Amino acid sequence: MIRCSLTPKESVPVPDLIASMPLAERSVQRGAATLSALPLAPLFWIAPYPGQLEAVDAALRAALGLGWPQPGTCQTAQDGEIRWAGRAQAMLLAAAAPDLAQCAAVTEVWDVYARFHVGPADAAAEVLARLVPLDLRPARFQPGQTARSLLGHISAQFSRTETGVEVMVMRSFAQTAFHEIETAMQGVSGRAALA
Secondary structure, eight states, rough: OOOOOOOOOOOOOOOOOOOOOTTTTTTTTTTTTTEEEEEOHHHHHHHHEETTOOOOOOOHHHHHHHHHHHHHHBBEEEEEEEEEEEEEEEEEESSSSOOOOOTTEEETTTTTTTEEEEEHHHHHHHHHHHTSOOOOTTTTTTTTBEEEEETTTTTEEEEEEEEEEEEEEEEHHHHHHHHHHHHHHHHHHHHHHHO
C-alpha cells in the first residue's frame, strides 16, 4: 500500500465570481420580430416529495399567494411566478423560495438557465413555428400557458406572456438557441420581404 501525505501550503486567494448573463443584454430585431435576452432572476426548481403535493401547495399559497401549477400552466402573483415544468416539477421565479424542506426538494437554478423573450406574440409564433413542434399561435397558446418541448435539438420551456413567448434553455445552450431563433427570424423576415 502506498501512502502519501500532503503538507499544507500557503492558501491561494480565490477570486470572487460574479454572475453574468450568458448573452449580456443582447437584443435583435428582424422584420416584425424581436429577440431579447432576459436578465438573470432568482429561479428555483421544486419537486414535492411523494404524497407532499398538498403541503407544498399550502406553503406556496401562504408565502407567495401562488398554488402548485396544473400541467401546462403558470401562476403569477405580486411576489413571483410559478410554472409547471414536468411531472411533479415546477419552476419558481421569485425573490426567495419559501421553506419547503419538509415537503419538497428545492434547488436554486438561476445560474443554470438562460431566458429569452420573442415577441410580439404573432411574430413569435411565426418564427418559432420553424423550430418548435408546438402550436404557439396566440389563439392556441395563451398567456398563462407553458410547455416543454424542443427548440430544434435543444430541450426548452416555452411560456406565453402578454407580449410574446419566453423561451428558457440550459445556459450551456444559450448561444446556440439565440442563433437558431435569430436565423429563423431572418427567414421569416426575408420571406415577408419577397411577398
